[in-house]
Amino acid sequence: MQIDDLPPLRDVIATHGLDAKKSLGQNFLLDLNLTSKIARLAGDISGHDVLEVGPGPGGLTRGLLAAGARRVVALEKDPRCMAALSEISAAYPGRLDVFNADALEFDMRGQLTGPVRVVANLPYNVGTELLVRWLTPKDWPPFWSSLTLMFQKEVAERIAAGPGSKVFGITSVLTQAYYDVEYLFTLDEGAFDPPPKVKSGVIRCVRKAIQPDVHPKHLALVVKTAFNQRRKTLRNALKSLNFVETGPMETLAQQRAEQLSVNDFIALAKSMTHGLPDHSGIHQGPAPTPGG
Secondary structure, three states, X not given: OOOOOOOOHHHHHHHHOOOOXXXXXXXXXXOHHHHHHHHHHOOXXXXXXXXXXXXXXXXXXXXXXXOOEXXXXXXXXXXXXXXXXXXXXXXXOOOEEEEOOOOOOOOOHHHOOOOEEEEEEOXXXXXXXXXXXXXXXXXXXXXXEEEEEEEEHHXXXXXXXXXXXXXXXXXXXXXXXXEEEEEEEXXXXXXXXXXXXXXXXXXXXXXXXXXXXXXXXXXXXXXXXXXXXXXXXXXXXXXXXOOOOOOOHHHHHOOOHXXXXXXXXXXXXXXXXXXXXXXXXXXXXXXXXXOO
């Protein structure tokens, strides 16, 4: 598929010597049909800044720009990729800013202008950690309206899993409490260079118009404590958080973490706010317009 006048991605990789590094979790998605599909499924990105992490040779970057993103801010840890990405920047003047930076350390808040969407083929080795950080940011609500992300298939399935599923867990609850989550599609190993040993999955998380009245850091502490002792009833698992069994909490106390719904965890966290660390110093500003 030809989406612009730039060379095919295999040629870009060969020209710039971009052999994927396992240490960086790199598996490059080379099919521009697929990168364009991800860009489309992220929603209307015209008039939006888009944050991308791990662009590599720029396949998804090109898809986002061709799909009409107002501006793409890309964070790339591998300095070898900078020359290839600069060629994309030249082809789309004023619409691509690339930072040679580690997404786990870089503060991108001052680099983006709302409305913002996050779209990324995340490096396998940091994908889950990045997601958890995005789910529990310093400022709440976040400045982005949606996250469209690629993970290993089992990680993507876990995020989208419902209560009662064997893979329902911490990331399921933390994501679904604040976002409407949809598993979009699966990519086979052969779509990547080099082919990984596992399939990949793409999910879209759209921030809910009505947010639960509990800070993500409170919810995260309760959820992590419960699931880290998933064999125990909540009565025993949450002893360290001064869990008080009153009202509806008496029923929840007899259950295990995987038996609760997302709303049960929200209710649990709200009831236990008095026994949790004080997060009152964390800024909670007005919510950005959902879907913006």
